[in-house]
Amino acid sequence: MGKKANNESERLGRILDRIADDIATAPGSELLDDARQDGRDPVQTAAKVKGLLRRALKNHQRGLMKKSQEGYEREVAAIRSRPIELPQTPQRRRELLSAVFSRKPQLQAAFTFQNRGFSELTDEDVENHLRKLALLGILDEVKPPEENE
Amino acid sequence: MAQEKAPEAPPARVATGLEISQAIEELTEEDSERLEQTAINRICRIGRLAAHNRTHEDLIQEAMCRILDGTRQWRPENVKFVPFLLGVIWSISSEWASHHERNPDSPEYAAIESQITKVDDEGNSHSPFEAIASTQPDVEDEIVRAELESEQKALLQQIEAHFSKDENASYVLMGWSDGMDGPAIRELFGLDETAYRTIVRRIRRYSQKIIRKGDGQKSK
Numbered sequence: 001m002g003k004k005a006n007n008e009s010e011r012l013g014r015i016l017d018r019i020a021d022d023i024a025t026a027p028g029s030e031l032l033d034d035a036r037q038d039g040r041d042p043v044q045t046a047a048k049v050k051g052l053l054r055r056a057l058k059n060h061q062r063g064l065m066k067k068s069q070e071g072y073e074r075e076v077a078a079i080r081s082r083p084i085e086l087p088q089t090p091q092r093r094r095e096l097l098s099a100v101f102s103r104k105p106q107l108q109a110a111f112t113f114q115n116r117g118f119s120e121l122t123d124e125d126v127e128n129h130l131r132k133l134a135l136l137g138i139l140d141e142v143k144p145p146e147e148n149e
Numbered sequence: 150m151a152q153e154k155a156p157e158a159p160p161a162r163v164a165t166g167l168e169i170s171q172a173i174e175e176l177t178e179e180d181s182e183r184l185e186q187t188a189i190n191r192i193c194r195i196g197r198l199a200a201h202n203r204t205h206e207d208l209i210q211e212a213m214c215r216i217l218d219g220t221r222q223w224r225p226e227n228v229k230f231v232p233f234l235l236g237v238i239w240s241i242s243s244e245w246a247s248h249h250e251r252n253p254d255s256p257e258y259a260a261i262e263s264q265i266t267k268v269d270d271e272g273n274s275h276s277p278f279e280a281i282a283s284t285q286p287d288v289e290d291e292i293v294r295a296e297l298e299s300e301q302k303a304l305l306q307q308i309e310a311h312f313s314k315d316e317n318a319s320y321v322l323m324g325w326s327d328g329m330d331g332p333a334i335r336e337l338f339g340l341d342e343t344a345y346r347t348i349v350r351r352i353r354r355y356s357q358k359i360i361r362k363g364d365g366q367k368s369k
Contacts, residue, residue: 003328009298011326012305016194018325019353023186024235026350028179034354035182042178049181052206053173056213061166 079131084139086130090123097126100133100142107138161224169216169223172230180231184209186357187235191242193304193360196297198290199249200242212237304363308356318348 005011023031032042087093098118101108108118111129121129133139164172176184188205200208212234215221221237223230312318317340324334335345 005326005328008302008305012301012308013194014328015305015308015322015325015352015356016190018349019356020187020190020194020239022349022353023183023190023357024232026183026353028177028183030350031182031186032179034350038354038358042182045185046176046178046181048206049184049209050173050176052209053176053213056210057166057170057173057217060214060217 076128079128079135082131082135084131084134086127086134090126093123093130094121094126096139096142097121097130097133100130100138103142104138107133161226163219164223164225166217168225169230172225176231183231184234184238188238189360190357191238193363195242195246195249196301198293198297199246201245201249203245208238208242211241215241300363304359307359308352311355312352315348315351317344318352321345321348321352 005014035042035045087096101111101118111132130139185205188208192200192203192205192208203211212221215237216223216234221233221240223233228236309319309322312322317338320338320340321334324337329337331345331349334340335342340348
């Protein structure tokens with residue numbers, strides 16, 4: 001035999017604990033029958049509970065997206081703030097990136113382009129990639145096409 | 150001869166967001182009923198003061214948030230989603246209750262005070278709440294506490310009164326109050342498994358019904 005409860009609150013607590021144990025292990029069909037007999041609709045309960053869980057999931061995903069977006073923006077801002085000299089025109093910058101990949105084809109797999117081909121890169125992508133390559137010191141080894149001539 | 154140690158099994162992996170999302174979509178009506186009833190039961194168990202007026206719905210959402218942010222890690226190879234979520238609901242409600250026991254007169258911010266207290270150059274701790282007046286129990290808290298005790302007493306009396314003419318159910322309630330488990334109660338009072346299960350079902354159904362009713366009345 002266990003220890004006697006000290007007061008009514010403790011007695012109620014023990015009873016509620018045993019009831020909770022039963023809720024956790026009772027056959028599901030029994031819980032549903034009881035709910036229906038008490039005038040509750042299990043379909044509505046399911047919609048409500050799933051709604052709560054989905055809302056928590058959505059809020060969490062939103063938080064992750066915001067964090068990732070902020071990280072991306074920080075990275076872009078850092079890249080843009082470095083004094084890096086790139087060719088003036090988008091066409092020249094694209095040629096430079098192409099020259100880098102010709103010289104170092106192994107980089108193409110790393111930089112391009114998770115599901116995209118080189119030609120699909122936007123001018124902004126090209127510029128960002130060149131800045132990253134500059135930060136890595138790779139552009140020092142590759143001259144822009146006109147300077148090679 | 151020294152025995153070779155068996156290679157340790159790699160720890161089970163933590164569920165991905167996709168797996169958690171799938172588990173939510175796969176919840177059955179039975180699962181939802183079980184989750185909701187458990188959360189209602191736990192909020193009643195810890196009382197309104199410890200719950201800080203958070204509802205059973207808040208409890209379910211808090212449990213989900215902790216699984217998603219990795220505070221509680223669900224490992225699908227070890228345990229199914231619903232039993233895991235039920236366990237998290239239990240443990241959060243216990244955590245709320247024990248925080249309240251340790252800080253009976255402090256509002257919720259006491260829980261995070263230790264996390265935001267700063268230490269100055271001389272090693273002295275400074276809480277951002279120092280400037281706030283002392284946390285003596287206020288009259289309102291005392292009134293709520295008294296109300297809560299009276300509600301709990303009334304709930305207990307209502308359950309016991311409902312089953313007062315049902316001898317076996319009274320035995321079960323008495324056994325639970327005395328901290329006995331099912332097998333001990335069955336043995337002491339000579340109840341077979343089926344009879345015990347039937348009584349427990351009746352007690353559970355009635356108690357949960359009046360707890361729900363009480364919650365509904367309070368929120369009106």
